[in-house]
Amino acid sequence: MDATTTKESTKSAALLQDILDTISPAGVRVSPDGKYVVYSIRFRLNHRKHIDAPAVAALWIAESTVPNSARLFTDGLSSDWMPEWSPDGQSVAFLSTRNNADGASKQAKSCAIYLQHRGSTQPRVVMAPEHNRSFTSISKLGFSPSGAYIAFVAASPSEKSFHESGDDAVVWDQDTNFQHLWLVDVKSGELRILFDGDANVTDFVWCDDRKGDGDLAIMTQRSTHADSQYLHGTTASIVSMGNTEVRPLCHVPRIMWSPVWLHSALYFVGNNISDQDTSGMSIFRVYEAQQVVEKVAHGEVDCAAGLVRADDDIVVHVEHGLEDQLRLLLADITLFSQRKRIVDYHVSGTVQNLHVALSWGDVNTPTELFSLKVGTRDLHKLSEHGRVLSSASPFGHCHFLSCPTLDTKEMLDNLYLVPTQYVVRDDAEHEQPPATPLPTIVIVHGGPYGRRTDAFDAYDPFYLLIQPMLREGYGILVVNYRGGSSRGERFANYARGGMGHFDEPDITASVQHAISHGYADAERLVLGGWSQGGYLAYLSAVRNGGLGLGWRFAGIVAGAGITDWDSMSLTSDVGAGYESQFAGGVPWRMDKNDVRSRSGSALWEFKAAAQIGRIPPMLMLHGERDDRVPISQAWGFQRALDDAGLPFTFVIYPREGHVLRERKHIEDMSERILTFIRKHLGEADVV
Incomplete structure (x- = not known):
């Protein structure tokens, strides 16, 4: 490594530390009067500074019309x-681990519900003292319409542990510790269970168009296992707060999420085709009186991504191509639209006087909190969490590139990020490719149901490295392949039994387009992806240069990726119900001579690829305790590479799941990826 490379490596390491130190708004909530916004914070990948540190550490509050007014709300x-x-807008309820402050052991860590007045700095615990350490996890909470009660979802407190005695055998689907629906009196702290039936509560919403604090709509699944929603579906019911009576509402074959109650009906986001997770996301409605599920909007050409009640309407987060939109559902009005990712949002007020808070960032600016008064052009930036990075010179520019698929059936919406020093505009300020094609990193998103648009952060380790890679002078191609979101049912449905048929060829089409239009250097290409992107990294390795277009990847980085779909259906926590849809089936439902699930398997294509020298140097990264894509997927490819005598580096991260959370591991992963890129792309020109 020469002096220039060492210098740039040091700069990138310092920049990475700044990125990992940056916090972003999350859990945004607008006060009922629209004057304040309260929110929690998170680090970039929800990581922790060290093993025992919390992932988040405070609540913040801002005045909705005062720029840069965000300040600490809790200590x-x-x-x-x-x-x-609270419904009166005077207090904020939240979850906290401060109930462990008197020396609870690590094994006894728990959380409790606290309440803090808007003008105070001292919260009080809501639950009575005997319940202060009862819950290790609470997944949702919400005030009753009057504010007298808080409902929440949590598993029953565990009375004892048999681990030390060794008497801890697990019987599948027996002695399951379901999540229940609980109710706590805000004044007295009295606690009671509203629903503890033989099902797992996943969500709820108050039926707040009635007088008093009467009923709640709850969503339940048959099992606590991750696969349950795909195998058994979700049931919605009405629970009476007074007598805990449960009345059925509806059942859907898959997931129900982001519930909203409006005008005696439950609205929710679900699969556009109710029993297919590869069909896009739509909005559905079921009236209590009729108990019939009907589709309301979205899912054909775009995708619903979330719902928030807004007086007598609902604000929908819509992914529309590379645009993120906020739309009024019933009024069918677009409130906000931009080609940047909306990370979080919330609303308050009437439709005629609507206050919106939302967070976003882009390639040059970290994610911050903004407020918008609908009907005006007043957009206020409320936070400055990323000011260290925002004050730096721009990292680059986002070009939006569209290209046809190889079979010409669809158009792909991709991004190409150009380092600042290569940005070219003509006299009319039209965007132009760089004067010289750039050494390029190709990033493939996970999912497959997902998509990337201009953003500062996403739950993707490769997005963590965009700014350092741009600063070092590399171009970045972000591919949105078929099977993803934002384009509706037809585009999403390519993933159903389509692994390897459409997604990997879409990467090839996208790279070829970037080369032919002067963005990417055909001699200097590296590809990387995580999760489903990791799968496509492995598949791209064994198909590298197979179409004879005159270019190949010089190296490939595969993170938490799939190499064999049959074994995924046997070992993944969602293998039987979810992953099997992509593979084309599960072994126990397929005939012995049916090889559909092998058609997109990197391991089954390995032998032929190795014999003709197609597979480039590999960097493989995997968490030791990954339940979604078990580490055995990487072991299989490692053994194949080792047996063939091909170059690779295989890194295992202890204690980690599907996404790395420990900062030292993230730092190690990042430096390995950057070092790999420098080695196989060579040095790029730097600022």
């Missing part, structure tokens, strides 16, 4: 998250 000494305003 930041404990982990505080999931804020919810």
